[in-house]
Amino acid sequence: MEAQDAIVRCARATSMKSVTAVINLPALVGNIAKIQSYVPQSKLIAVVKANAYGHGLITVSQALEQDPHVHAFAVARLPEAMELREAGIKKPVVLLEGFLNAEDVPVIAEQGFFTAIHDIEQIEAIERTPINKPIHAWLKIDIGMHRLGASRDQVQEMKARLEQSSKIVQPIGLISHLSVADTPEQEDYNREQIAYFNEVAKDFKGDLCLANSAGIISWEDARTQFVRPGIIMYGISPYADKTGPDLGLQPVMTLKSSLIATRKLKKGDRVGYGAAWTAPYDTILGIVAAGYGDGYPRTMPNGAPVLINGRYVPTAGHVCMDMLFVDLGPDSTDKIGDEAILWGEGLPVEKIAALCGTIPYELVCRIMPRVNTEVQD
Numbered sequence: 497m498e499a500q501d502a503i504v505r506c507a508r509a510t511s512m513k514s515v516t517a518v519i520n521l522p523a524l525v526g527n528i529a530k531i532q533s534y535v536p537q538s539k540l541i542a543v544v545k546a547n548a549y550g551h552g553l554i555t556v557s558q559a560l561e562q563d564p565h566v567h568a569f570a571v572a573r574l575p576e577a578m579e580l581r582e583a584g585i586k587k588p589v590v591l592l593e594g595f596l597n598a599e600d601v602p603v604i605a606e607q608g609f610f611t612a613i614h615d616i617e618q619i620e621a622i623e624r625t626p627i628n629k630p631i632h633a634w635l636k637i638d639i640g641m642h643r644l645g646a647s648r649d650q651v652q653e654m655k656a657r658l659e660q661s662s663k664i665v666q667p668i669g670l671i672s673h674l675s676v677a678d679t680p681e682q683e684d685y686n687r688e689q690i691a692y693f694n695e696v697a698k699d700f701k702g703d704l705c706l707a708n709s710a711g712i713i714s715w716e717d718a719r720t721q722f723v724r725p726g727i728i729m730y731g732i733s734p735y736a737d738k739t740g741p742d743l744g745l746q747p748v749m750t751l752k753s754s755l756i757a758t759r760k761l762k763k764g765d766r767v768g769y770g771a772a773w774t775a776p777y778d779t780i781l782g783i784v785a786a787g788y789g790d791g792y793p794r795t796m797p798n799g800a801p802v803l804i805n806g807r808y809v810p811t812a813g814h815v816c817m818d819m820l821f822v823d824l825g826p827d828s829t830d831k832i833g834d835e836a837i838l839w840g841e842g843l844p845v846e847k848i849a850a851l852c853g854t855i856p857y858e859l860v861c862r863i864m865p866r867v868n869t870e871v872q873d
């Protein structure tokens with residue numbers, strides 16, 4: 497009997513997977529179509545910075561390269577844009593942060609990247625750098641975030657210099673970013689930002705690009721000719737009080753792992769580093785192979801849900817680097833090798849993020865390199 501048990505355990509072990517991010521490409525493509533239905537008049541720029549919000553830069557971009565709704569890709573930095581070209585991506589690529597060094601200018605020209613120009617020094621760098629092709633420039637203006645972009649007193653000068661330059665493709669575009677689009681309570685400040693953008697835009701003949709995810713969904717006046725959906729492409733809500741499915745979106749990433757051990761606990765047994773959880777009754781503890789070394793947050797309090805065999809079981813004790821604990825309950829029949837879903841399908845990452853005081857953007861972005869990827873197509 498015991499020998500047989502050992503064989504069964506072994507068989508399970510061979511099919512057991514440690515932490516895996518399952519990437520659901522049909523969900524991604526469906527979300528794009530849904531986003532286009534919000535903004536039928538706009539061209540979508542798919543934001544794939546930060547490894548496509550942890551979903552895999554190349555996986556996501558290749559899945560959207562032929563998608564008729566996706567007009568271009570946007571990244572933060574030049575190396576991300578180069579990675580796209582090296583993977584054979586031909587669609588236009590926008591550099592949201594512009595460039596940092598004058599040496600980058602010839603590369604941007606050669607590759608035909610669209611670059612945000614947020615600082616006068618970037619214009620000077622272009623003016624003094626020899627290039628073979630003119631650069632596609634979008635003047636970035638500060639409309640209220642106070643992060644990047646021409647301030648009100650710089651707009652005209654920067655615009656004029658870009659328009660006079662033979663090294664810039666004409667007409668130039670205009671780009672900006674909303675700072676409170678995801679908080680409808682701050683309606684006045686948001687409307688002020690949109691109104692200012694649209695006022696400056698009157699003098700521009702080139703492309704206009706304002707809305708991010710929350711801008712697309714919540715603010716009709718921000719639905720410019722080009723829009724930049726990020727988080728909603730991945731089926732995740734930008735709002736604190738809604739999930740992706742609430743918005744008609746489907747989560748693209750499901751992060752899962754396996755139970756790798758179970759043990760009986762007596763009431764009063766203390767669990768994990770720092771003994772941060774004490775069994776309130778006799779129970780069965782599950783050890784899941786996922787920790788902060790995979791991107792599951794160390795700050796997660798006791799009681800966060802993990803989805804195992806169709807039920808939500810609470811985390812117990814501090815999350816470790818490679819493992820976390822769950823209280824499976826005294827009646828558990830869960831087995832070693834059973835799947836444990838940490839977020840995604842059936843367990844919104846928005847809820848998990850809220851429990852540890854962050855936003856879902858951060859959780860999906862910080863998936864660690866050792867996590868397996870499984871692409872569903």
Ligand SMILES: *Cc1c(COP(=O)(O)O)cnc(C)c1O
Nearest residue numbers: 543592673708709724725726727
């Ligand atoms: C990241 C980013 C976006 C996408 O924002 P979401 O909220 O994910 O839609 C759009 N524009 C800029 C400038 C960004 O940095």
